[in-house]
Amino acid sequence: MIRVAGCDPGTSSLDILAIDENQAVAQVRIEPDELRADPTLPVQWLRENGPFDVIAGPSGYGLPLVRAADCTDAQLELMSLVRPDERAGAPVPSLRGTGEASPSGAHGVGGFSAMVRALRDSGLPVVFLPGVIHLPTVPVHRKLNKIDMGTADKLCVAALALAQHDSDEPAAVIEFGSAFTAIMILKDRQIVDGSGGTSGMIGARSGGAWDGEAAYLLSPLTKADLFRGGVADAPDRDIGKAAFREAFTKTVFGMLNVHGIQDIYYGGNLLRTDSDLVQQALGELPTSFFRLHYAGDLPGAWVKHAAQGAAIIANGLAGGAFAKVVDWLKLRDVSGTALDWLTHPRAAEVRGWFGERPA
Numbered sequence: 001m002i003r004v005a006g007c008d009p010g011t012s013s014l015d016i017l018a019i020d021e022n023q024a025v026a027q028v029r030i031e032p033d034e035l036r037a038d039p040t041l042p043v044q045w046l047r048e049n050g051p052f053d054v055i056a057g058p059s060g061y062g063l064p065l066v067r068a069a070d071c072t073d074a075q076l077e078l079m080s081l082v083r084p085d086e087r088a089g090a091p092v093p094s095l096r097g098t099g100e101a102s103p104s105g106a107h108g109v110g111g112f113s114a115m116v117r118a119l120r121d122s123g124l125p126v127v128f129l130p131g132v133i134h135l136p137t138v139p140v141h142r143k144l145n146k147i148d149m150g151t152a153d154k155l156c157v158a159a160l161a162l163a164q165h166d167s168d169e170p171a172a173v174i175e176f177g178s179a180f181t182a183i184m185i186l187k188d189r190q191i192v193d194g195s196g197g198t199s200g201m202i203g204a205r206s207g208g209a210w211d212g213e214a215a216y217l218l219s220p221l222t223k224a225d226l227f228r229g230g231v232a233d234a235p236d237r238d239i240g241k242a243a244f245r246e247a248f249t250k251t252v253f254g255m256l257n258v259h260g261i262q263d264i265y266y267g268g269n270l271l272r273t274d275s276d277l278v279q280q281a282l283g284e285l286p287t288s289f290f291r292l293h294y295a296g297d298l299p300g301a302w303v304k305h306a307a308q309g310a311a312i313i314a315n316g317l318a319g320g321a322f323a324k325v326v327d328w329l330k331l332r333d334v335s336g337t338a339l340d341w342l343t344h345p346r347a348a349e350v351r352g353w354f355g356e357r358p359a
Contacts, residue, residue, distance in 0.1 A: 002053050002320040005046060006310025008153050008303070009058030009112055011205070011227065012178040012269060015303035016042060017311045018049050021321050024300035025049075027307075032111070039114035043122045053318040055126045056310035057119050059152035060112065062131030064334040065317075068120045071128060074355030076120065078337055079128065080113055081147070082223055084353050087113075129313060131155060132184060132194040133341070134334040139192070143341040148196030154182040155329070156309030157295060158191055161265035163312045163325050164296035170261045172252060173295070175305070176268035176278050179205035179227050181244075183251055185259050189328035193259065198226050201247035204270055204277065205230040208247065231277065241277060248281040252290075267295030267305035 003025070005018040014035055018026040026049040030041050046055060057068060060079035077087075119126050132150035133143055143149070150158075157175040171186045180197020181204075195201070202208045207229025215221060234240030255261060264285065271278050282292060298308050316326030326332065339351050 002315060002318050003051070004054045004056070004311055004314035004318055004320070005049070005052050006056040006156065006307050006312070006314050007042065007058045008156065008306035008310060009060065009115070010153060010178060010269060010304055010306060011180070012273070013304075014042060014058065014115070015307040016045060017298070017301055017303045017307045018052070019298060019301075019311045019315060021315070022298055022312075024298055027301060027303045029303060035111040035115060039111045040118045042115055043118050043124065046122075046124055050124070052125060052314075054314040055119075055124055056156070056314040056317075057126040057128050058112065058116060059129040059131075060116075061147065061338045062134055062152040062155070063128040064130050064134050064336065065331060066128045068122070068124070068126035068128065071120050072355070075128075076113065076116055077354050078339070079116060081338065081354075082113075086223055127314070127317060128152075129155065129310065130331065130334040131338060132191055132196070133338050134336055135191055135330060136333045136335070137190040137192055137330050138194070140341070142193055145343055146199060146341060147338045148198045149194035150182050150184050150191075150196045153177075153306035153310070154184060154194070154196065155191065156306045156313060157267050158184050158186065158265075158309070159312050159316075159322075159325050159329060160267065160298075160305050160309035161293075161295045162186070162189055162328060163309075163322055165265065165293060167263065169263050170259055171263035171265055172255055172259075172261045174248075174252075174264060174266045174268075176266065176270035176281075177203065178269045178273065179203050179230065181206075181208070181248070181268075181270075183255060185255055185261065187259065191329060193255070195251065195255075201251045202243055203230045204244075204274060205232050207233070241280060244277060245281045245284050249284040252285060262289060263291045263293060265293045265295050269304050 001020050003020050008015045014030040016028050129152040131152050154175050158173040161173050173184045175182045182196045184191050185193040199209050231240035301308050312322045316322040
């Protein structure tokens with residue numbers, strides 16, 4: 001029997017799910033403070049609950065199905081996309097800019113970089129997954145000057161929705177995360193468009209896409225700044241909720257205008273931590289037109305949806321029951337990096353920070 005595991009390095013915790021075929025057999029939630037204190041905890045848990053055929057590792061902004069054993073230091077940096085001045089050991093002006101010590105955790109979960117290195121060096125069958133921007137099914141014109149069209153964990157939620165519902169109708173997959181909100185568009189069971197948490201609508205903790213003038217005036221921005229400006233930072237709760245509902249509605253109707261979607265699949269940890277906020281946003285969509293579907297849970301699973309989707313992808317990569325999901329998403333055809341489509345004159349300099357040479 002195929003045994004696999006999937007990881008979700010979310011803002012609020014690191015979740016891991018182990019499944020035999022589609023049945024949860026073990027799962028764990030590791031809190032940020034625990035991970036900061038010991039970045040090897042995921043490796044220890046995986047060793048205790050294995051052996052595994054494939055492990056879908058925590059992948060951040062994504063890599064094109066790179067095996068951990070083959071992952072270079074430069075590729076590790078591409079998963080977190082932290083500037084050299086903010087990386088471990090670099091001088092920083094305040095704790096807010098250190099990443100690991102920031103209140104939000106500049107890498108999502110504190111200790112992300114050290115944890116991924118531990119997985120890379122563990123000898124376990126870990127594979128790092130792509131983000132939406134790596135997919136060949138997303139047209140190039142939608143990728144221009146984009147990085148975050150949906151990180152690897154968001155793509156995993158789309159995999160979960162496909163596995164649970166198996167429909168070829170055009171649909172939106174919305175992940176309401178602890179910090180970020182992302183939307184992806186499915187057509188013929190393929191992701192063709194996406195708006196990630198740092199390029200789209202406001203989230204529970206993140207302000208989403210930045211006003212260029214605000215970014216200019218507040219610069220130099222830190223990674224931690226991407227986790228600020230959301231509902232939690234609004235002048236009061238009602239204002240934050242109103243901003244969230246309206247941004248959500250504008251985003252969905254904008255995608256409707258381009259893609260003709262009616263089915264909406266939704267999931268994410270915010271459903272568990274602030275279901276009222278999510279339900280009010282979903283309530284803005286007329287049910288006379290839109291069909292709302294909960295993304296669903298694998299049998300016995302209680303961890304975050306992204307971890308469940310990652311386990312589904314791992315199963316598919318191992319040739320299990322969910323192989324069709326991997327085929328639908330064209331995951332074996334992914335390529336490139338999250339920085340490939342930047343056209344700004346300074347793009348070559350940015351790529352150089354991550355070990356990439358100019359073309």
